[in-house]
Amino acid sequence: MTERIPEYLIQLKDVSRIYRSGSRSVEALKDINLKIPSGKLVIIKGPSGSGKTTILNIMGGLDQPSSGKVYFQEKELGQYPESELTRIRRKKIGFIFQTYGLIQSFTAFENVELPMRINHFSRKERRERAYECLKMVGLEKRADHRIFELSGGEQQRVGIARALANKPDLILADEPTGELDHNTSMKVMKLFKNLSQGGVTICMVTHDPAVMEYGDLIYEIMDGRIINEEVVVS
Numbered sequence: 707m708t709e710r711i712p713e714y715l716i717q718l719k720d721v722s723r724i725y726r727s728g729s730r731s732v733e734a735l736k737d738i739n740l741k742i743p744s745g746k747l748v749i750i751k752g753p754s755g756s757g758k759t760t761i762l763n764i765m766g767g768l769d770q771p772s773s774g775k776v777y778f779q780e781k782e783l784g785q786y787p788e789s790e791l792t793r794i795r796r797k798k799i800g801f802i803f804q805t806y807g808l809i810q811s812f813t814a815f816e817n818v819e820l821p822m823r824i825n826h827f828s829r830k831e832r833r834e835r836a837y838e839c840l841k842m843v844g845l846e847k848r849a850d851h852r853i854f855e856l857s858g859g860e861q862q863r864v865g866i867a868r869a870l871a872n873k874p875d876l877i878l879a880d881e882p883t884g885e886l887d888h889n890t891s892m893k894v895m896k897l898f899k900n901l902s903q904g905g906v907t908i909c910m911v912t913h914d915p916a917v918m919e920y921g922d923l924i925y926e927i928m929d930g931r932i933i934n935e936e937v938v939v940s
């Protein structure tokens with residue numbers, strides 16, 4: 707039996723997130739309602755400090771809302787046991803972190819291979835897929851370089867290749883083109899567009915206006931609130 711694909715992979719209902727430390731508190735997200743349609747490229751744009759990283763962490767179950775609900779494949783994330791949440795993150799979600807989150811002393815190849823080790827791919831599959839993913843981001847020639855030997859933009863692309871390794875259903879990308887020049891950014895956006903046309907759901911956050919034309923749906927966030935929603939007809 708084939709699995710029914712839900713219309714929306716993720717839904718946020720009345721999500722708020724307040725960071726508290728001592729007597730100070732920051733309301734980073736305020737009553738957010740949004741839907742991420744399956745197989746689409748969704749862009750959330752907004753200035754620095756508007757809540758973009760916070761929203762991605764909540765979508766991927768890395769952080770919990772202070773109030774409100776998050777649904778992943780129509781089931782509330784809060785109802786999954788921690789072990790199931792971990793399994794979903796490992797198998798179904800590819801994270802591209804704003805700070806890359808790479809292991810510095812590993813090579814590019816080893817970093818990309820790591821999620822496949824965790825998911826018990828065979829050695830041969832890991833090898834082939836790691837090179838394939840590095841090739842997708844134009845880094846096959848840097849496969850054996852350690853992370854600290856790579857430029858910022860190259861490191862960012864290793865982070866993208868690593869997120870693709872497990873063939874996730876969902877990619878959550880935090881400023882994935884932040885360190886890239888215009889041409890390289892456009893190549894990454896074309897790659898994302900191709901992936902979404904092949905059924906992968908992508909949600910990326912950015913403040914880079916140059917990438918907007920690739921989105922199917924664009925949300926604008928300001929001071930923790932969604933202030934605009936735009937469906938792009940192509």
Ligand SMILES: Nc1ncnc2c1ncn2[C@@H]1O[C@H](COP(=O)(O)OP(=O)(O)OP(=O)(O)O)[C@@H](O)[C@H]1O
Nearest residue numbers: 725726732734753754755756757758759760761804
């Ligand atoms: N761990 C934390 N503790 C307290 N406040 C936080 C924490 N993380 C983020 N914030 C605050 O929450 C707000 C939203 O932060 P967030 O990182 O989501 O912004 P962002 O849109 O990703 O910004 P940028 O574009 O600079 O990455 C900011 O005002 C920030 O200072």
Ligand SMILES: [Mg+2]
Nearest residue numbers: 758759804880
């Ligand atoms: Mg951020």
